[in-house]
Amino acid sequence: MTDADLLREEIAELDAQIFRLKASMNKADNGVKLSKLAIITRLRDRCHRSLAALEKRGAAA
Secondary structure, eight states, X not given: XXXXXXXXXXXXXXXXXXXXXXHTOOSTTHHXXXXXXXXXXXXXXXXXXXXXXXXXXXXXX
């Protein structure tokens, strides 16, 4: 597997985690889940940026 494939796999897993968190939100525990959701979303966005940079380098080569 290439680095791009690994990043795509990681992004898919993070998207699944985000979906599960959003689906299980209750008023009692929203604070904890919202902070976890923010962290996972930032990580997913970093993975998207890394993938874009990797693909850009690959296209330039």
